[in-house]
Amino acid sequence: MRMAGTGDRFSQRHPFLFGVLMIVLAMALITGVMAFFRSMGWTSGSLVLSGDKIGVVHIDGMILDSTRVVDFIRTLEEDDAVKGVLLRVNSPGGAIAPSQEIYAAVKKLNQVKPVIASYGTVAASGGYYSSCPARLIYANPGSLTASIGVMAEFVTVADAMEKFGLKPEVLTTGKYKAAGTPLRNLSDAQREQMLDLMQDLHDQFVDHVAEARGMDPARVRAIADGRAVTGRQAVSLGLVDRIGTQSDAIVELKKETGITGRAALVEGPVVKRSFVQELMGSLKIDLSSSLPQGWSFYYK
Numbered sequence: 001m002r003m004a005g006t007g008d009r010f011s012q013r014h015p016f017l018f019g020v021l022m023i024v025l026a027m028a029l030i031t032g033v034m035a036f037f038r039s040m041g042w043t044s045g046s047l048v049l050s051g052d053k054i055g056v057v058h059i060d061g062m063i064l065d066s067t068r069v070v071d072f073i074r075t076l077e078e079d080d081a082v083k084g085v086l087l088r089v090n091s092p093g094g095a096i097a098p099s100q101e102i103y104a105a106v107k108k109l110n111q112v113k114p115v116i117a118s119y120g121t122v123a124a125s126g127g128y129y130s131s132c133p134a135r136l137i138y139a140n141p142g143s144l145t146a147s148i149g150v151m152a153e154f155v156t157v158a159d160a161m162e163k164f165g166l167k168p169e170v171l172t173t174g175k176y177k178a179a180g181t182p183l184r185n186l187s188d189a190q191r192e193q194m195l196d197l198m199q200d201l202h203d204q205f206v207d208h209v210a211e212a213r214g215m216d217p218a219r220v221r222a223i224a225d226g227r228a229v230t231g232r233q234a235v236s237l238g239l240v241d242r243i244g245t246q247s248d249a250i251v252e253l254k255k256e257t258g259i260t261g262r263a264a265l266v267e268g269p270v271v272k273r274s275f276v277q278e279l280m281g282s283l284k285i286d287l288s289s290s291l292p293q294g295w296s297f298y299y300k
Helices: 006-013 015-039 067-078 096-110 126-131 158-163 188-213 217-223 231-237 246-257 275-282
Strands: 053-060 082-091 115-124 136-139 144-146 151-153 228-230 264-268 296-299
Touching: 053 067, 053 126, 053 246, 067 082, 067 096, 067 264, 082 126, 082 246, 096 115, 096 126, 096 188, 096 296, 115 126, 115 246, 126 144, 126 188, 126 296, 136 231, 136 246, 144 231, 188 217, 188 296, 228 231
Parallel strands: 053 082, 053 264, 082 115, 115 136, 115 144
Antiparallel strands: 144 228, 151 296
16 A cells, blocks of 8 residues: 655645645746746847837836936937937826936936837826827827826924924024924915925926927916816817827837837836835735825826
C-alpha cells in the first residue's frame, strides 16, 4: 500500500485552505510577472513587433505633484521611436504649480511631436489647464471639463475656541503673514490681499488657455467663472476640438504621425510599488491615504 505524501495529506485534510493557498500563490506569481513588465516600461501594446510607438500619458486624480508625469513626458520626448503622444485625462484638477509644470511639459512636447488629448469622466480646472496645449482635444459628450477658476479653502477655529474660553495668540512680523491660519479669522485687509493673489492666479489660467487654444483672452475670460461644462458644450465654446472616444483620438494620432499599421503603446507614468503593494492590489485590499491637510490654492 502506498503511503500518502505530506502534500497529499494536507490537501486532503484541509482542501479549502489548500485551495486558498494555491490561489494566493498563483496571484503572487502573476503579480510578480506584471510588476517586472511594468518596471521595464512595457505594456500589452509594447509587445507588438513594430518599430513605431505611441506614448500614452495618464493624468489621473488630484494633481498634487507633477514629477512623475513630467519625467515620463520627457522620456517620451527623447525616445525617437515614439512618434506621437496621447494624453488620457481623468482629473478634477489640483494644485496650481504642478498643473502649470505639466502644462509647460505638454507644450514643449507638442513642439517636437504631435500630442492629442482625450478626456474621460472629468478633465476640469487643473486637469484642463495641464492638457490644453495639446494639438487636438477629444472629449466624450458627457465629459466634464473647463471649470476655469481658482479656489482657496481653509478652516478657522478661533470662534469655537473662544466659546471654550481659549484665546489663541498669533504673533507675526506683518499684517498679512498669518492670513489663513486656523487660529485667527481673516481681517478685511488679509481677505482683500488674498483675493488679489487669487485674481493673479486666475489671470494666469486665462492667459495660458487663450495662448494654448489660440483664442482671444476676452473670450476665455467670459467663460472663466468656474463653471463646468460638458464635452459637447466645450466644443461650441472652443475649449475642445472634437467629440470622440479614446480610440478615436488614437486613430487620429496615427494619422498625424503617419503610422499605418499597429503601434506599440508605451503607457505611464509607471507607479512603482513593492511586491506586497502589488499583491494587496491584486487582492483588492485598499490601504487609503489621506490628502495633505491645511489650506491652499487650487485649480479644481
